[in-house]
Amino acid sequence: MRKSILLAALFAFLAGASCSNNYEKIIEKFNLIANDVKKAYAPDSTDVTFNVNIEMNEDGKFEINGYTTVPAAKDSMILALKANNIDADIDIEIIPDVVDPTQSHAATVKPAVQASLNSINGHEYVDLGLSVKWATCNVGANSPGDDGSVFVWAETSPKNDCSLNTWKYRESGDSWNNVKFSKYVASSEYGSVDNKTTLELVDDAARVNWGGSWRMPTIEEQKELINNCTWQWIHQNGDYGYKVTSKKNGKSIFLPAGMGYWSSSLDTRCSRWAYYFLPISDIVEWSFDHRSAMHCVRAVSK
Numbered sequence: 001m002r003k004s005i006l007l008a009a010l011f012a013f014l015a016g017a018s019c020s021n022n023y024e025k026i027i028e029k030f031n032l033i034a035n036d037v038k039k040a041y042a043p044d045s046t047d048v049t050f051n052v053n054i055e056m057n058e059d060g061k062f063e064i065n066g067y068t069t070v071p072a073a074k075d076s077m078i079l080a081l082k083a084n085n086i087d088a089d090i091d092i093e094i095i096p097d098v099v100d101p102t103q104s105h106a107a108t109v110k111p112a113v114q115a116s117l118n119s120i121n122g123h124e125y126v127d128l129g130l131s132v133k134w135a136t137c138n139v140g141a142n143s144p145g146d147d148g149s150v151f152v153w154a155e156t157s158p159k160n161d162c163s164l165n166t167w168k169y170r171e172s173g174d175s176w177n178n179v180k181f182s183k184y185v186a187s188s189e190y191g192s193v194d195n196k197t198t199l200e201l202v203d204d205a206a207r208v209n210w211g212g213s214w215r216m217p218t219i220e221e222q223k224e225l226i227n228n229c230t231w232q233w234i235h236q237n238g239d240y241g242y243k244v245t246s247k248k249n250g251k252s253i254f255l256p257a258g259m260g261y262w263s264s265s266l267d268t269r270c271s272r273w274a275y276y277f278l279p280i281s282d283i284v285e286w287s288f289d290h291r292s293a294m295h296c297v298r299a300v301s302k
Contacts, residue, residue, distance in 0.1 A: 120214060121213075123210050123212070123214065123299070124136045128225075128252075130224050130225065130228060131224060133300060134299075135206075135214070136254075138261075138296045139206055139297040140209070140297075144253070144256070145236060145238065145239030145254065147258065149205075150259065151294065152167065153199075154184060154199055154291060155203070155205070156202075156204070159294055162294055164176075167179070171191050184197070186268040190271035191271065196266070197266045199216060201215065212301070214299040214300070214301050215264065216262060217300045219275040220265075222261070222277045222286055229245055229247060229252075230245045232245065236254055239254075240258075242255045242257065242284065255279055257280055258280075260295035261277050261278070261298050262297055272290055272291060273291065274291050
């Protein structure tokens with residue numbers, strides 16, 4: 001029964017280690033785990049030490065090191081990590097005696113989650129040394145490998161239906177190739193001209209859903225990401241996608257493949273279209289798609 005308490009607490013931490021968690025919550029969860037270690041394996045003894053340091057590197061991989069007087073505590077942590085498909089390097093030394101008397105009356109943990117836990121309004125980012133910071137997850141995702149929500153361009157609510165009568169700012173037309181719009185129009189051929197070529201924040205899925213200073217990237221910012229990073233096709237925690245590593249500072253993000261990523265930029269040559277980029281297994285390129293198409297959003301911030 002005691003062991004199940006420890007595992008439950010550890011599972012709760014791992015499930016909570018998503019893109020929206022902050023440093024303080026992780027400290028709290030680790031302290032709970034530490035207390036459960038003592039209760040589970042040495043409830044009546046003061047001679048127990050469980051001192052662990054955990055870091056998350058820029059690839060989202062856990063690095064765990066420290067020492068404990070309880071071998072089963074180390075084994076439970078390894079089993080829990082594997083059960084949750086968490087990729088971790090674990091180096092926990094088993095010591096026979098308490099080496100720090102000041103810690104002998106209660107298990108302690110010293111968390112030090114780094115790099116990817118910089119956050120804006122509760123959502124994490126990596127500074128790749130570019131003109132904007134890039135989020136570690138898609139809007140609507142719970143982890144870097146999740147696609148998250150899909151959006152029609154200039155709409156802020158996730159959609160699973162992109163039929164004609166649901167298009168925002170549709171002014172007239174009965175098909176994708178003759179539709180006219182009432183907003184974001186550069187030529188009268190495509191609707192009421194307003195010469196707005198970048199999404200206003202009220203129509204920006206990143207800003208509306210995440211708040212703070214988050215927004216969708218412009219096509220120029222997407223090109224900057226493409227041109228100033230190396231793109232390595234990998235399989236990470238069951239998800240295929242690209243490890244995108246900055247040529248400027250070596251930091252990286254993960255972008256799951258299979259979906260396109262909207263920019264906030266209108267294609268001024270044809271106002272029925274907007275720019276996006278598509279990472280697939282053999283190529284990464286930016287292009288344009290109809291405004292009614294559904295793609296993911298990876299947010300940025302200054």
